[in-house]
Amino acid sequence: MRMLKIGILQDEFGIKPQDNVEKIGRILLNSYREADIVILPEYSMINILDGLKPPEVYDKAEFLENSSYLTKISDLAGKLGVKILTHFIEKTINKPKCYSSSVLVEPSGRFVKLYSKMHLFDAYGYRESDFFKPGEKPSIKLNLKSMDLYVAICYDLRFPELFRTYSFMGAHGVIVQAGWVKGFLKEEILDKIAVTRSHENTYYLILVNQTGKLFTGRSGVYNPFGYKEVDLGFKQQYLEHSINPAVVEEARNTIPVAKQAMEKWIVKPI
Secondary structure, eight states: OOOEEEEEEEOOOOSOHHHHHHHHHHHHHHHOOSOSEEEOOTTSSOOTTTTOOHHHHHHHOBOGGGOHHHHHHHHHHHHHTOEEEEEEEEEOSSTTOEEEEEEEEOTTSOEEEEEEOSSOOOOTTOOGGGTBOOOOSOOOOEEETTEEEEEEEGGGGGOHHHHHHHHHTTOSEEEEEEOOBOOTTHHHHHHHHHHHHHHHHTSEEEEEEOOSSSBOOOOEEEETTTEEEEEOTTSOEEEEEEEOHHHHHHHHHHSOHHHHHHTTOOOOOO
């Protein structure tokens, strides 16, 4: 079986889409090697947690169809010849609400929205629902080198139902774009939840998080057998790492929890 090479970009992003896309370009033009897909963290377009109010975020957001930000990401994808999965603040007609979305940008210039965040971060005294409308369904499947991947965003990690749904859908891996906020035990919580979601569903979990003054970092790749294959720590860096569909098959033959769960449970969104 062919291995899939993932590019993980862990960095700190600000409130201006133009500055952020220029930063992404500098990093990837210098560091990209041969990944099949490059993944950017949550809020890589606009860091809404850096002091912005909902109307300010709405003014900076863009519609999918005529997005300057996505066009620039597309230009970069074309130069490198690689797919880029970016987080996107998607404007709606219901001001000041947006969608928190994951958009796949193809080297050809095509944009595909894979997912909008279903579980909004209304916790720890914060209300993400002041900014966003929740998504209504799990992500579209992304097939790369015979591996079926799905997408989740940050706070979704706390909802095992979504990740079990992806397991029942045959996922080989789930990409989690995150802006996991720093706080008491938050780094430890993130790591424990991520390794649990990966192991209990016997698939890879690819965590791509922001770092810096607000976020915990610790992006990495979690193996279906329940350990972390690679950890980016707290540094601002880009790393490429391969995942192997044969490992998923071996894990599911050894620990057939997904198959056993399907025999007794139905998990679906309301």
